[in-house]
Amino acid sequence: MVSSPHEAMHRIFQEHPGLFSGVSEMLGVPFPPPVSVQILPTDLTEARPLERRVDTLLRFDTEDEGSFLLAVEAQGKKDLSKPASWAYYLSYLYAKYQRPPVLLVVCQDRSTAEWAARPVRIGPRQWASLTLQPLVAGPHNMPVIRDTAEARKDLALTTLAAITHADNPDVAAILKAVSSALRETPEELSHPLAELIAQGLGKRPAAHLWRHLMAADLSFYKSPVAEELRDQGREEGREEGRAAGVAEGVLLLLTQRGVDVPDEARDRILSCDDLETLRRWLLRAPTAPSVEDVFTVA
Incomplete structure (x- = not known):
């Protein structure tokens, strides 16, 4: 049952709304009348059911500081509606689980990451009742x-x-390091x-390179993507088709790294039908x- 003091402490603002100006000034945070x-x-009950889902939610239990919740959101682009949703997620999680929540946002471009990392003050300029401050992982702070x-x-x-x-312009070297590391890792983890x-x-140019790195040793990568590559090879069934794919990979690698490829060099790569030569170029790219260093025989 709601007590009389409870009713009095809030109903007075219904009867005398201007009271807030005087109270806020007394508290050192003046609001205009x-x-x-x-x-x-x-x-505040939702008038209709709304489906709200965080991408991943984990509970961590620690020895020193008890437990906390980790909500992970993958963010591909700026979305002005997201901060409000994120604030709702954190408030709801805190109310439901009674444990402090942390929001981690993962991005693939610097602009989105910097936007997501900005604290969002929820409230008038005089006083933010809530401040949303996600942790953000992206190309601006993840190791190369x-x-x-x-x-x-x-x-x-x-x-x-x-x-x-x-x-990243150096994505070829990054993926090559990952591929080499995974080749020495047990299948249950590497695959x-x-x-x-x-x-x-996704559909970025780097995906083409990764597919070639996986296809280089299909006995190791017995994964759905590797199986897809096998199927593509059977469908193509032609030596020139495979050569064209490797040639495209060489060009994509050089373009991604910002290496200048004159028309004459581009034609040389695309017209080459010798798989061994193309694979040699792919490893140098x-x-x-x-x-010129791609073509030079070591």
């Missing part, structure tokens, strides 16, 4: 791992870093990580300083 006031319904030994240290972190750096990278790269 209102020119009009409207009393709104106090029932080009060394195989470094990649082996934490394969999950290496995988996430590779996904967040999908548009799911390889699949996650394939999914994370991630590190060659110029297109």
Whole structure:
């Protein structure tokens, strides 16, 4: 049952809305006096069911600080409606589980990551009743791992870093380091990580390179993507078809790294039908300083 003091402490603001100006000034956070006031319904129950889902939700239990919740959101672009949704998620999780929630936003481009990382103050300029401040992982702060030994240290972190750096000009070296590390890893761990990278790269140019790296040793990558590559090979069934795919990979690699490819060199790559030569060029493309170095016999 609601007590009389409870009723008095809030109903006075219904009867005398201008009271807030005086109270706020006394508290050192002055608000301007209102020119009009409207009393709104106090029932905050959703009028209709709304489906709200966080991408991933985990509970962590620790020895020193108890437990907390981790909500993970993947954000592909700026969305002005998201901060309100994120604030709702955190408030709801805190109310439901009675444990402090943390929001981690993962991005693949710097602009979106910097936008997501900005604190959002919810309330008038005089006083923010809530401040939304997500943790953000993206190309602006995730490590660029080009060394195989470094990649082996934490394969999950290496995988996430590779996904967040999908548009990095040095993505060829990044993926090569990951691929080399995964080749020395038990299948039960390496295969799911390889699949996650394939999914994370989506339709970006780097995805083509990753497919070639996976296809280089199909006895190792017995994954759905590797099976897809086998099927493509059977469907094509022609040597020239396979050569064209590798040639395209060489060009995509060089273009992604910003290496200048004159028309004459482009024609040479595309017209080559010798798979061994093309594979040799494909291996040189991630590190060659110029297109001439791709063609040079070591």
